Amino acid sequence: MYPPSPLERAIRALDEHIARKGLRRTEERYEILRAIYSELTHFNAETLHRHLIGKGLRVSRATVYNTLDLLTECGLVKRYSFGSGYTLYERSLGRRQHDHLLCVECGHIQEFCDPQLGSIVESVGALFQMRPIRHELVIHAECTQPECPHRRESATFAEK
Amino acid sequence: MYPPSPLERAIRALDEHIARKGLRRTEERYEILRAIYSELTHFNAETLHRHLIGKGLRVSRATVYNTLDLLTECGLVKRYSFGSGYTLYERSLGRRQHDHLLCVECGHIQEFCDPQLGSIVESVGALFQMRPIRHELVIHAECTQPECPHRRESATFAEK
DNA sequence: GTTCCTGCAAAGAGTTTGCATTGTG
DNA sequence: CACAATGCAAACTCTTTGCAGGAAC
Numbered sequence: 001m002y003p004p005s006p007l008e009r010a011i012r013a014l015d016e017h018i019a020r021k022g023l024r025r026t027e028e029r030y031e032i033l034r035a036i037y038s039e040l041t042h043f044n045a046e047t048l049h050r051h052l053i054g055k056g057l058r059v060s061r062a063t064v065y066n067t068l069d070l071l072t073e074c075g076l077v078k079r080y081s082f083g084s085g086y087t088l089y090e091r092s093l094g095r096r097q098h099d100h101l102l103c104v105e106c107g108h109i110q111e112f113c114d115p116q117l118g119s120i121v122e123s124v125g126a127l128f129q130m131r132p133i134r135h136e137l138v139i140h141a142e143c144t145q146p147e148c149p150h151r152r153e154s155a156t157f158a159e160k
Numbered sequence: 161m162y163p164p165s166p167l168e169r170a171i172r173a174l175d176e177h178i179a180r181k182g183l184r185r186t187e188e189r190y191e192i193l194r195a196i197y198s199e200l201t202h203f204n205a206e207t208l209h210r211h212l213i214g215k216g217l218r219v220s221r222a223t224v225y226n227t228l229d230l231l232t233e234c235g236l237v238k239r240y241s242f243g244s245g246y247t248l249y250e251r252s253l254g255r256r257q258h259d260h261l262l263c264v265e266c267g268h269i270q271e272f273c274d275p276q277l278g279s280i281v282e283s284v285g286a287l288f289q290m291r292p293i294r295h296e297l298v299i300h301a302e303c304t305q306p307e308c309p310h311r312r313e314s315a316t317f318a319e320k
Numbered sequence: 321g322t323t324c325c326t327g328c329a330a331a332g333a334g335t336t337t338g339c340a341t342t343g344t345g
Numbered sequence: 346c347a348c349a350a351t352g353c354a355a356a357c358t359c360t361t362t363g364c365a366g367g368a369a370c
Contacts, residue, residue: 024324024369046359060327065360081241086359101288112284116276121299124272128261130301137297139281141290184344184349206334220352225335246334 006094007037010076013093017074028059032067036077036091042109044088082109082138099137106148166254167197170236173253177234188219192227196237196251202269204248242269242298259297266308 004012014033018025035051036043043051049064068089071077078092082102099117101110117137125132164172174193178185195211196203203211209224228249231237238252242262259277261270277297285292 026325063326101284101290103290104293110288110290112287114280114284116280120274120276120280124261124274124299125301127272128270129304130261130263130270131304132299132301133264135297135299137295139284139292139295141285141292144289144291186344186350188351223351
Protein backbone atom coordinates (compact mmCIF):
# COMPACT_ATOMS: atom_id res chain seq x y z
CA MET A 1 0.00 0.00 0.00
CA TYR A 2 0.95 3.63 -0.34
CA PRO A 3 1.87 5.58 2.76
CA PRO A 4 -0.91 7.95 3.93
CA SER A 5 -1.00 11.37 2.26
CA PRO A 6 -0.42 14.56 4.26
CA LEU A 7 -4.18 15.18 4.14
CA GLU A 8 -4.91 11.73 5.55
CA ARG A 9 -2.34 12.19 8.26
CA ALA A 10 -3.73 15.62 9.03
CA ILE A 11 -7.25 14.25 9.39
CA ARG A 12 -6.01 11.59 11.79
CA ALA A 13 -4.04 14.15 13.77
CA LEU A 14 -7.13 16.33 14.03
CA ASP A 15 -9.23 13.33 15.10
CA GLU A 16 -6.72 12.64 17.80
CA HIS A 17 -6.47 16.27 18.96
CA ILE A 18 -10.26 16.52 19.10
CA ALA A 19 -10.55 13.27 21.04
CA ARG A 20 -7.80 14.23 23.46
CA LYS A 21 -9.32 17.62 24.17
CA GLY A 22 -12.92 16.44 24.24
CA LEU A 23 -13.93 18.71 21.35
CA ARG A 24 -16.58 18.13 18.70
CA ARG A 25 -16.03 16.64 15.27
CA THR A 26 -17.82 19.26 13.23
CA GLU A 27 -18.12 19.15 9.47
CA GLU A 28 -16.70 22.69 9.18
CA ARG A 29 -13.44 21.76 10.88
CA TYR A 30 -12.82 18.89 8.50
CA GLU A 31 -13.86 20.87 5.44
CA ILE A 32 -11.47 23.65 6.39
CA LEU A 33 -8.67 21.17 6.99
CA ARG A 34 -9.34 19.56 3.61
CA ALA A 35 -9.21 22.91 1.82
CA ILE A 36 -5.94 23.79 3.52
CA TYR A 37 -4.33 20.45 2.76
CA SER A 38 -5.49 20.01 -0.79
CA GLU A 39 -6.33 23.35 -2.29
CA LEU A 40 -4.48 26.31 -0.78
CA THR A 41 -1.00 27.54 0.02
CA HIS A 42 0.00 30.83 1.66
CA PHE A 43 -3.56 31.92 2.23
CA ASN A 44 -5.07 34.34 4.67
CA ALA A 45 -8.29 34.01 6.63
CA GLU A 46 -10.18 36.09 4.09
CA THR A 47 -8.98 34.03 1.12
CA LEU A 48 -9.85 30.82 2.89
CA HIS A 49 -13.30 32.08 3.78
CA ARG A 50 -14.02 33.14 0.20
CA HIS A 51 -12.68 29.84 -1.07
CA LEU A 52 -15.03 27.85 1.16
CA ILE A 53 -18.02 30.00 0.25
CA GLY A 54 -17.05 29.59 -3.39
CA LYS A 55 -17.22 25.81 -2.97
CA GLY A 56 -20.78 26.20 -1.76
CA LEU A 57 -20.03 25.60 1.92
CA ARG A 58 -21.78 27.77 4.48
CA VAL A 59 -19.14 28.78 7.02
CA SER A 60 -18.86 32.04 8.86
CA ARG A 61 -15.80 34.19 9.26
CA ALA A 62 -15.80 33.46 12.97
CA THR A 63 -15.59 29.73 12.36
CA VAL A 64 -12.73 30.20 9.93
CA TYR A 65 -10.78 32.16 12.54
CA ASN A 66 -11.66 29.73 15.31
CA THR A 67 -10.63 26.75 13.23
CA LEU A 68 -7.38 28.39 12.14
CA ASP A 69 -6.58 28.91 15.80
CA LEU A 70 -7.40 25.29 16.54
CA LEU A 71 -5.28 23.98 13.68
CA THR A 72 -2.40 26.27 14.54
CA GLU A 73 -2.56 25.12 18.12
CA CYS A 74 -2.30 21.46 17.23
CA GLY A 75 0.49 22.10 14.75
CA LEU A 76 -1.36 21.30 11.53
CA VAL A 77 -1.15 24.86 10.26
CA LYS A 78 1.58 27.46 10.47
CA ARG A 79 1.03 31.15 10.86
CA TYR A 80 3.25 33.81 9.27
CA SER A 81 3.03 37.48 8.70
CA PHE A 82 5.66 38.70 6.23
CA GLY A 83 5.68 42.24 7.46
CA SER A 84 2.71 43.59 5.56
CA GLY A 85 0.66 43.55 8.72
CA TYR A 86 -1.64 40.72 7.93
CA THR A 87 -1.43 37.06 8.60
CA LEU A 88 -0.77 34.24 6.18
CA TYR A 89 -1.19 30.56 6.89
CA GLU A 90 0.01 27.35 5.33
CA ARG A 91 -0.27 23.65 6.07
CA SER A 92 2.60 22.20 8.04
CA LEU A 93 2.37 18.41 7.77
CA GLY A 94 4.42 16.75 5.08
CA ARG A 95 6.56 19.83 4.64
CA ARG A 96 10.11 20.29 5.79
CA GLN A 97 11.34 23.42 7.54
CA HIS A 98 11.55 26.16 4.99
CA ASP A 99 11.72 29.91 4.77
CA HIS A 100 10.41 32.49 2.35
CA LEU A 101 11.79 34.66 -0.40
CA LEU A 102 9.38 37.43 -1.40
CA CYS A 103 9.45 39.33 -4.65
CA VAL A 104 8.92 43.01 -3.91
CA GLU A 105 7.68 43.56 -7.44
CA CYS A 106 4.98 40.95 -7.89
CA GLY A 107 4.52 39.53 -4.40
CA HIS A 108 5.45 36.02 -5.45
CA ILE A 109 6.43 33.82 -2.52
CA GLN A 110 9.26 31.36 -3.12
CA GLU A 111 10.00 28.79 -0.47
CA PHE A 112 13.54 27.69 0.21
CA CYS A 113 15.46 25.48 2.63
CA ASP A 114 18.84 26.30 3.99
CA PRO A 115 20.47 23.70 6.20
CA GLN A 116 22.91 26.21 7.75
CA LEU A 117 20.18 28.38 9.14
CA GLY A 118 19.29 25.90 11.87
CA SER A 119 22.76 26.06 13.35
CA ILE A 120 22.76 29.86 13.31
CA VAL A 121 19.47 29.84 15.17
CA GLU A 122 20.81 27.38 17.73
CA SER A 123 23.98 29.33 18.37
CA VAL A 124 22.12 32.63 18.75
CA GLY A 125 19.78 30.98 21.24
CA ALA A 126 22.69 29.57 23.21
CA LEU A 127 24.41 32.96 23.29
CA PHE A 128 21.45 34.56 25.05
CA GLN A 129 20.49 31.54 27.14
CA MET A 130 17.28 31.03 25.20
CA ARG A 131 15.76 27.88 23.70
CA PRO A 132 14.62 28.55 20.13
CA ILE A 133 11.09 27.34 19.40
CA ARG A 134 10.69 28.48 15.84
CA HIS A 135 12.15 31.01 13.47
CA GLU A 136 11.26 32.77 10.27
CA LEU A 137 13.66 34.18 7.76
CA VAL A 138 12.02 36.38 5.16
CA ILE A 139 14.10 37.71 2.31
CA HIS A 140 12.68 40.57 0.29
CA ALA A 141 14.24 40.66 -3.12
CA GLU A 142 13.79 41.96 -6.62
CA CYS A 143 13.69 39.91 -9.72
CA THR A 144 16.74 39.90 -11.98
CA GLN A 145 14.95 38.15 -14.82
CA PRO A 146 13.66 40.60 -17.41
CA GLU A 147 10.63 38.43 -18.03
CA CYS A 148 9.64 37.17 -14.63
CA PRO A 149 7.08 34.40 -15.04
CA HIS A 150 5.24 35.50 -11.90
CA ARG A 151 4.87 39.13 -12.79
CA ARG A 152 2.06 38.39 -15.20
CA GLU A 153 0.18 36.26 -12.70
CA SER A 154 -0.52 39.11 -10.32
CA ALA A 155 -0.38 42.44 -12.08
CA THR A 156 -2.07 44.40 -9.33
CA PHE A 157 0.43 43.72 -6.57
CA ALA A 158 2.22 46.58 -4.88
CA GLU A 159 4.28 46.24 -1.73
CA LYS A 160 3.40 48.57 1.07
CA MET B 161 35.60 67.74 16.87
CA TYR B 162 33.43 64.69 17.41
CA PRO B 163 31.85 63.01 14.42
CA PRO B 164 28.15 63.83 14.06
CA SER B 165 25.74 61.69 16.10
CA PRO B 166 23.17 59.46 14.41
CA LEU B 167 20.51 62.05 15.29
CA GLU B 168 22.51 64.82 13.64
CA ARG B 169 23.09 62.73 10.57
CA ALA B 170 19.41 61.79 10.47
CA ILE B 171 18.37 65.44 10.62
CA ARG B 172 20.68 66.25 7.73
CA ALA B 173 19.42 63.29 5.73
CA LEU B 174 15.86 64.43 6.30
CA ASP B 175 16.76 67.99 5.29
CA GLU B 176 18.21 66.64 2.11
CA HIS B 177 15.28 64.34 1.36
CA ILE B 178 12.83 67.17 1.96
CA ALA B 179 14.81 69.52 -0.26
CA ARG B 180 15.16 66.97 -3.03
CA LYS B 181 11.45 66.15 -3.03
CA GLY B 182 10.28 69.71 -2.58
CA LEU B 183 8.50 68.92 0.70
CA ARG B 184 7.94 71.20 3.68
CA ARG B 185 10.15 71.38 6.75
CA THR B 186 7.47 71.05 9.40
CA GLU B 187 8.14 71.08 13.11
CA GLU B 188 6.26 67.77 13.53
CA ARG B 189 8.56 65.89 11.17
CA TYR B 190 11.66 66.96 13.05
CA GLU B 191 10.12 66.33 16.45
CA ILE B 192 9.14 62.84 15.41
CA LEU B 193 12.61 62.19 14.02
CA ARG B 194 14.16 63.43 17.25
CA ALA B 195 11.99 61.16 19.37
CA ILE B 196 12.84 58.17 17.21
CA TYR B 197 16.56 58.86 17.27
CA SER B 198 16.96 59.75 20.89
CA GLU B 199 14.14 58.30 22.92
CA LEU B 200 12.58 55.16 21.46
CA THR B 201 13.47 51.70 20.20
CA HIS B 202 11.14 49.03 18.82
CA PHE B 203 8.10 51.26 19.04
CA ASN B 204 4.81 51.16 17.21
CA ALA B 205 2.80 54.05 15.83
CA GLU B 206 0.58 54.09 18.89
CA THR B 207 3.51 54.18 21.34
CA LEU B 208 5.17 56.94 19.38
CA HIS B 209 1.99 58.99 19.29
CA ARG B 210 1.45 58.63 23.03
CA HIS B 211 5.09 59.48 23.65
CA LEU B 212 4.84 62.71 21.67
CA ILE B 213 1.59 63.70 23.35
CA GLY B 214 3.23 62.90 26.68
CA LYS B 215 6.00 65.38 25.86
CA GLY B 216 3.37 68.05 25.36
CA LEU B 217 3.53 68.09 21.57
CA ARG B 218 0.29 68.35 19.65
CA VAL B 219 0.53 65.84 16.79
CA SER B 220 -2.24 63.79 15.33
CA ARG B 221 -2.24 60.11 14.64
CA ALA B 222 -2.44 60.84 10.92
CA THR B 223 0.75 62.87 11.05
CA VAL B 224 2.53 60.14 12.95
CA TYR B 225 1.60 57.61 10.28
CA ASN B 226 2.44 59.99 7.45
CA THR B 227 5.80 60.81 8.95
CA LEU B 228 6.63 57.17 9.62
CA ASP B 229 5.94 56.48 5.94
CA LEU B 230 8.15 59.38 4.96
CA LEU B 231 11.01 58.29 7.21
CA THR B 232 10.71 54.68 6.12
CA GLU B 233 10.79 55.78 2.51
CA CYS B 234 14.01 57.74 2.92
CA GLY B 235 15.64 54.95 4.90
CA LEU B 236 15.82 56.65 8.28
CA VAL B 237 13.42 54.22 9.92
CA LYS B 238 12.93 50.49 9.53
CA ARG B 239 9.64 48.72 9.67
CA TYR B 240 9.15 45.23 11.13
CA SER B 241 6.22 43.16 12.11
CA PHE B 242 7.27 40.14 14.15
CA GLY B 243 4.22 38.11 13.32
CA SER B 244 1.79 39.42 15.88
CA GLY B 245 0.02 41.40 13.22
CA TYR B 246 1.13 44.82 14.15
CA THR B 247 3.99 46.91 13.01
CA LEU B 248 7.10 47.92 14.92
CA TYR B 249 9.59 50.55 13.87
CA GLU B 250 13.15 51.42 14.81
CA ARG B 251 15.74 53.94 13.70
CA SER B 252 18.16 52.68 11.10
CA LEU B 253 21.05 55.16 10.97
CA GLY B 254 24.08 54.34 13.08
CA ARG B 255 23.02 50.75 13.53
CA ARG B 256 24.53 47.73 11.92
CA GLN B 257 22.45 45.01 10.32
CA HIS B 258 20.89 42.98 13.06
CA ASP B 259 18.06 40.55 13.63
CA HIS B 260 15.71 39.82 16.48
CA LEU B 261 15.29 37.19 19.13
CA LEU B 262 11.89 37.32 20.80
CA CYS B 263 11.04 35.84 24.15
CA VAL B 264 7.68 34.10 23.86
CA GLU B 265 7.16 34.42 27.61
CA CYS B 266 7.73 38.10 28.28
CA GLY B 267 7.94 39.63 24.81
CA HIS B 268 11.46 40.93 25.35
CA ILE B 269 13.22 41.76 22.09
CA GLN B 270 16.93 40.96 21.93
CA GLU B 271 18.92 42.15 18.97
CA PHE B 272 21.74 40.06 17.56
CA CYS B 273 24.16 40.11 14.65
CA ASP B 274 25.22 37.04 12.79
CA PRO B 275 27.82 37.51 10.09
CA GLN B 276 26.98 34.21 8.37
CA LEU B 277 23.40 35.18 7.71
CA GLY B 278 24.36 37.63 4.98
CA SER B 279 26.00 34.93 2.91
CA ILE B 280 22.99 32.63 3.29
CA VAL B 281 20.76 35.43 2.06
CA GLU B 282 23.02 36.08 -0.90
CA SER B 283 23.21 32.46 -1.94
CA VAL B 284 19.46 31.98 -1.68
CA GLY B 285 18.94 35.06 -3.84
CA ALA B 286 21.39 33.80 -6.43
CA LEU B 287 19.71 30.40 -6.51
CA PHE B 288 16.40 31.93 -7.54
CA GLN B 289 17.84 34.73 -9.69
CA MET B 290 16.71 37.38 -7.25
CA ARG B 291 18.60 40.34 -5.80
CA PRO B 292 18.05 40.50 -2.00
CA ILE B 293 17.07 43.96 -0.77
CA ARG B 294 16.58 43.25 2.88
CA HIS B 295 15.85 40.35 5.17
CA GLU B 296 14.50 39.68 8.60
CA LEU B 297 15.27 36.70 10.76
CA VAL B 298 13.05 36.44 13.79
CA ILE B 299 13.74 33.74 16.33
CA HIS B 300 11.01 32.96 18.84
CA ALA B 301 12.50 31.37 21.92
CA GLU B 302 11.83 30.64 25.53
CA CYS B 303 13.98 31.67 28.40
CA THR B 304 16.17 29.08 30.05
CA GLN B 305 17.04 31.30 32.99
CA PRO B 306 14.84 30.60 36.01
CA GLU B 307 14.89 34.26 36.96
CA CYS B 308 14.67 36.10 33.69
CA PRO B 309 15.48 39.77 34.28
CA HIS B 310 12.95 40.85 31.65
CA ARG B 311 10.02 38.87 32.95
CA ARG B 312 9.43 41.30 35.75
CA GLU B 313 9.52 44.31 33.44
CA SER B 314 6.41 43.32 31.54
CA ALA B 315 4.22 41.04 33.58
CA THR B 316 1.16 41.36 31.38
CA PHE B 317 2.63 40.06 28.15
CA ALA B 318 1.14 37.04 26.46
CA GLU B 319 2.00 35.93 22.95
CA LYS B 320 -0.89 35.42 20.63
C1' DG C 321 -29.83 16.92 27.91
C1' DT C 322 -25.56 19.26 28.38
C1' DT C 323 -22.00 21.47 26.48
C1' DC C 324 -19.54 22.83 22.59
C1' DC C 325 -19.69 25.08 18.31
C1' DT C 326 -21.76 27.75 14.91
C1' DG C 327 -23.54 32.00 12.48
C1' DC C 328 -24.50 36.57 12.79
C1' DA C 329 -23.70 41.05 13.86
C1' DA C 330 -21.42 44.21 16.45
C1' DA C 331 -17.13 45.65 18.66
C1' DG C 332 -12.20 46.30 18.67
C1' DA C 333 -7.43 47.30 17.18
C1' DG C 334 -4.49 49.35 14.01
C1' DT C 335 -4.25 52.07 10.03
C1' DT C 336 -5.92 55.09 6.25
C1' DT C 337 -8.59 58.69 4.11
C1' DG C 338 -11.40 63.12 3.21
C1' DC C 339 -11.76 67.61 4.06
C1' DA C 340 -11.32 72.09 6.03
C1' DT C 341 -7.59 74.71 8.16
C1' DT C 342 -2.83 76.00 8.96
C1' DG C 343 1.69 77.32 7.75
C1' DT C 344 5.93 76.68 4.79
C1' DG C 345 8.33 78.24 0.87
C1' DC D 346 -0.53 83.38 -1.73
C1' DA D 347 -0.35 78.65 -3.52
C1' DC D 348 -0.09 74.32 -2.26
C1' DA D 349 1.68 70.85 0.95
C1' DA D 350 0.89 69.16 5.55
C1' DT D 351 -1.76 69.16 9.51
C1' DG D 352 -5.72 67.83 12.79
C1' DC D 353 -9.87 65.72 13.30
C1' DA D 354 -13.15 62.39 12.68
C1' DA D 355 -14.95 59.03 10.07
C1' DA D 356 -13.98 55.01 7.19
C1' DC D 357 -11.69 50.78 6.40
C1' DT D 358 -9.54 46.16 7.05
C1' DC D 359 -8.59 42.36 9.55
C1' DT D 360 -9.69 40.01 13.64
C1' DT D 361 -12.23 39.03 17.94
C1' DT D 362 -16.28 38.72 20.88
C1' DG D 363 -21.21 38.08 22.71
C1' DC D 364 -25.11 35.78 22.27
C1' DA D 365 -28.83 32.78 20.72
C1' DG D 366 -29.78 28.73 18.06
C1' DG D 367 -28.19 24.18 16.60
C1' DA D 368 -25.48 19.98 16.61
C1' DA D 369 -22.30 16.48 18.71
C1' DC D 370 -21.68 13.38 22.32
